[in-house]
Amino acid sequence: MTKIILPVIVVVALLTSFLIPPEHGQAATKLQQLEQKIKAIEAKEKAVEQSIKKNQNDIKSITVKKEKTEDEINYLKNAIQTKLAEILKKEQEIETTKETLRQTTIELDEAEKRVLLRDDLLRARLRLMYTNGAVSYLEVLFEATSFADFLDRYQSLSMIVDQDKDILESNIQDKELITLNKVTVEKDLEKLGNLYLALEKEKQDLQIKEHSKEVLIATLEVKKEDLLEINEEEEKVLMDIATAKSQARKERDAEKKKIIASQKGKFAWPLPEKFRISSNFGYRIHPISGKKKLHTGTDIAAPKGTKVMAAGNGEVIVAKYYGGYGNTVIIDHNGKWTLYAHMSKISVKEGQLVKTGQKLGEVGSTGSSTGNHLHYEVRINSEAVNPLKYTVH
Numbered sequence: 001m002t003k004i005i006l007p008v009i010v011v012v013a014l015l016t017s018f019l020i021p022p023e024h025g026q027a028a029t030k031l032q033q034l035e036q037k038i039k040a041i042e043a044k045e046k047a048v049e050q051s052i053k054k055n056q057n058d059i060k061s062i063t064v065k066k067e068k069t070e071d072e073i074n075y076l077k078n079a080i081q082t083k084l085a086e087i088l089k090k091e092q093e094i095e096t097t098k099e100t101l102r103q104t105t106i107e108l109d110e111a112e113k114r115v116l117l118r119d120d121l122l123r124a125r126l127r128l129m130y131t132n133g134a135v136s137y138l139e140v141l142f143e144a145t146s147f148a149d150f151l152d153r154y155q156s157l158s159m160i161v162d163q164d165k166d167i168l169e170s171n172i173q174d175k176e177l178i179t180l181n182k183v184t185v186e187k188d189l190e191k192l193g194n195l196y197l198a199l200e201k202e203k204q205d206l207q208i209k210e211h212s213k214e215v216l217i218a219t220l221e222v223k224k225e226d227l228l229e230i231n232e233e234e235e236k237v238l239m240d241i242a243t244a245k246s247q248a249r250k251e252r253d254a255e256k257k258k259i260i261a262s263q264k265g266k267f268a269w270p271l272p273e274k275f276r277i278s279s280n281f282g283y284r285i286h287p288i289s290g291k292k293k294l295h296t297g298t299d300i301a302a303p304k305g306t307k308v309m310a311a312g313n314g315e316v317i318v319a320k321y322y323g324g325y326g327n328t329v330i331i332d333h334n335g336k337w338t339l340y341a342h343m344s345k346i347s348v349k350e351g352q353l354v355k356t357g358q359k360l361g362e363v364g365s366t367g368s369s370t371g372n373h374l375h376y377e378v379r380i381n382s383e384a385v386n387p388l389k390y391t392v393h
Contacts, residue, residue, distance in 0.1 A: 031259060031353060034252040041248060045241045052234050055227045062227070066220045069213050076210040083203040090196045097192055101185045108182055111175040122165070256353055260314050260334045267311035267338060267391040268356050270376050271363075274393070275302040278373055281386040296384035297339065297377035304344055304372040306363040310354040311338045311376075311391060319350045325375070326367025329360045336390070339377035342369045 279299035286293045310331060317337075318330035325341035329348060344364025348354060365372045378387040 031252065031255045034248060034255055038245060038248045038252060041241055041245045045238065045245065048234050048237050048241065052231055052238070055231050055234070059224055059227050059231075062220050062224045066217055066224070069217050069220070073210055073213045073217070076206050076213065080203060080206045080210065083199055083206060087196065087199045087203065090192055090199060094189065094192045094196060097185060097189045101182065101189060104178060104182045104185050108175065108178040111178050115172055115175050256315060257334075259353060259355070260332065267333075267378065267387075268309070269391065269393055270309055270311045270338070270340060271300060271302055271374060272307055272309065273302075275300050275306075277301075281384075281388070294384075297341070297375050298387045300374045300376060302363045302372065302374055304362070304364055306374075308340050308343055308360045308363060308374055310356055310358045310360055311378075312336075313355045314338070314353075316348050316350050316352045316354060316360075319346050319348050319352075321366070324368035326369060327361065327364065328367075331360075335381070337377075337379040337382065338387075339375075339379065341375035341377075342366050342373060344372075 277298055278301040279295055281298055282295055283292055284295045285291070286295075308329075312331070312333045314331040314333035316329060317332045318328060320328065322328035322341070325339075327341075327343040327346050329340045329343070329346060331338050331354060340360055342363075342365055343361040344366060345362040347359050347361045354360070363372055363374050369375075376387050376391075378385055378390045
């Protein structure tokens with residue numbers, strides 16, 4: 001509701017007190033209080049609606065974030081399963097490598113035993129040869145029955161010694177190869193162990209991330225539930241606000257009707273001075289069309305910008321450019337209407353409650369007009385009547 005300037009109220013009250021019931025001022029004040037109350041309720045309603053909207057946006061954001069986090073958890077679960085499969089594979093490889101290492105160790109032990117055995121045998125023969133000297137071999141050779149037998153015996157002795165050396169060298173090579181293989185297997189086992197530890201670390205990191213995501217989801221769920229509860233509470237508040245607003249509007253409408261009903265007697269003159277009437281109500285030759293036509297109001301010649309005033313208490317039902325009328329205001333006075341046309345400016349709004357003497361706009365020449373003037377009408381049940389019969393002039 002447009003604020004009413006106090007000095008204007010005082011002046012108009014003094015000039016038109018005979019037209020306004022004594023209780024009207026109090027009624028206007030009460031109406032203003034009701035309008036302010038409604039505005040306050042609507043402001044609170046808007047604040048609650050904004051809060052609910054914000055909460056809904058937050059809930060939507062939480063839902064999206066939760067879904068994203070759940071996708072991340074599923075990804076982490078799959079990654080953990082993959083790591084577990086890799087760890088299991090490495091465990092199997094480690095066990096296989098350990099078994100290989102055990103077998104290699106056994107083989108190495110056996111090779112060492114063979115080398116030692118063959119070495120002991122060779123050493124024993126050498127000791128025997130050095131202890132008994134060449135005599136023992138000579139005895140073997142001299143026991144030959146013929147020269148051919150002698151050569152055979154000599155060759156046999158040489159072959160035994162050579163074979164012992166070859167076997168010993170072969171055993172040493174086996175031992176060296178097995179030793180090298182053992183070192184390789186040990187290195188492989190060490191690598192597998194390091195890979196296993198790395199995979200375990202990756203698995204643990206993934207599990208930690210998964211746990212943190214699950215904690216985040218739980219936190220988001222709690223926050224979402226809190227927001228839903230807040231929304232429920234605020235929706236109840238909205239219902240209370242709607243009830244209060246409805247009641248306040250009923251009181252305001254009742255007060256409006258009371259103020260409009262307070263309009264009694266004749267209407268006040270719509271201009272601040274008794275300007276010349278340039279055209280009365282009734283049939284006339286229209287100044288623009290040139291045809292005889294009912295002139296539905298009274299034209300009052302006045303300078304452009306002259307203040308146009310409400311002729312009585314009432315509610316503005318029209319405040320706009322209205323065809324040939326130009327800028328027009330229509331006020332409902334409890335069934336009776338007053339119309340103000342061709343204004344250069346409109347100062348009120350539709351739905352606004354006005355009182356006698358309140359400014360509606362300014363004189364002009366908008367619409368179908370030949371000069372600055374106010375076209376003033378009075379209508380009863382929407383039918384035009386002679387304004388001067390219902391207006392103090």
